[in-house]
Structure formats: structure tokens, C-alpha cells
Amino acid sequence: MANVLIGYARTSTTDQKAGLDAQLRDLQAAGCTKVFKEQLSSVANQRPELERALEYVREGDVLVVTKLDRLARSVADLVAITEALKVKGVELRILALNLDTSTPTGKLMLNLLGSIAEFERQLMLERQREGIAKAKADGKYKGRAPTARSKADEVLAMKAAGKTVADIQAALKISRASVFRILKDAA
Structure with missing residues (x-):
């Protein structure tokens, strides 16, 4: 066979x-x-x-x-x-x-x-980390903008209005974990 x-x-x-x-x-x-x-x-x-x-x-x-x-x-x-x-x-x-x-x-x-x-992969990651460290030192690297945290006021307002986590997540297009993190930070 x-x-x-x-x-x-x-x-x-x-x-x-x-x-x-x-x-x-x-x-x-x-x-x-x-x-x-x-x-x-x-x-x-x-x-x-x-x-x-x-x-x-x-x-x-x-x-x-x-x-x-x-x-x-x-x-x-x-x-x-x-x-x-x-x-x-x-x-x-x-x-x-x-x-x-x-x-x-x-x-x-x-x-x-x-x-x-x-x-090779480890070398690439090391070069990437070095490049990010240099860019940070030069003030050129700020990292990814936190998208969910910028919606904290909206999350808190929706929760105060009685919306569920699922409703907030769907309406603001952020993750469930982000909703809980914002609620926890506000508590």
C-alpha cells in the first residue's frame, strides 16, 4: 500500500x-x-x-x-x-x-x-527589542495607544445606566476583559 x-x-x-x-x-x-x-x-x-x-x-x-x-x-x-x-x-x-x-x-x-x-528567530526578536529600546530612548516610540481605556467614561456611563457587560462590549467594540478592567479600576 x-x-x-x-x-x-x-x-x-x-x-x-x-x-x-x-x-x-x-x-x-x-x-x-x-x-x-x-x-x-x-x-x-x-x-x-x-x-x-x-x-x-x-x-x-x-x-x-x-x-x-x-x-x-x-x-x-x-x-x-x-x-x-x-x-x-x-x-x-x-x-x-x-x-x-x-x-x-x-x-x-x-x-x-x-x-x-x-x-534566527531569537536573533530577530533581540534586534527588535533593541530597536524598540533605542526608539524609546530617542522619544520616537510611544507604543500602541490604549484603545479601550480611552472609552472608560463611556463604559462607566453605560454601566451606571444599567447596561450589561455584553451590551457595553458590543456597543463600544472593546473586549470583555477591557470592560471589566475599566470597571475594576473605577471601583
């Missing part, structure tokens, strides 16, 4: 439609019979479609992704995913790297690449 190829595609935002379309095209060209896709950041560590894909795959299947960063953001994440696949008897294929974990060389390369990717 031939290996069943299961694809997984992810972009960080819904604005990246072209990126998702390209991944879907590449996964289909690779022969994937089923593809799980989502458009959300992996930083939140909640990737429901990836979880569904990991539950769906069966022994002998191959999980296919176009690039390593579409699957994992850290070596720990990568190790956890590959371990879950290994327990189920599922291999991993990364198209852009021509990497297949069914070979010893593929397993070694996956671990090396995961380490390098995590190192």
Missing part, C-alpha cells in the same frame, strides 16, 4: 492569501489527498487545524508541509510534533528542503534546521 500524503498549510494572518494559495498549490502538486489549512499565528500555540491533522494521520502516512516555519516555531515545538508523528508511525516531508524523515539523514537535517531556525 502506498503512503498517504496529508498536507498542512498555514499563514500568520488572513491577509496572506497569496501565501496560503501557493502552499495549497504546492501540497496538491506533491500529491496530498487531504490538506488541513489555517490562517493564524503559531505564536499563540493554538493551531486547531494542525491538531486535527496530527489526530487524522495514521501509521504509514506522511505529513507534508511546504516549509519548516509553517509547522513549528521552535526546536521544542518541532521535537514535540515529530515525536507525536513518530509514535503514530507517520513520517514528515518538507518540500522546500527536499527533506524526508523516513531517512536517517532527513532526521538529522530536520533537527539541525530546527535549531538554526530557532536561533
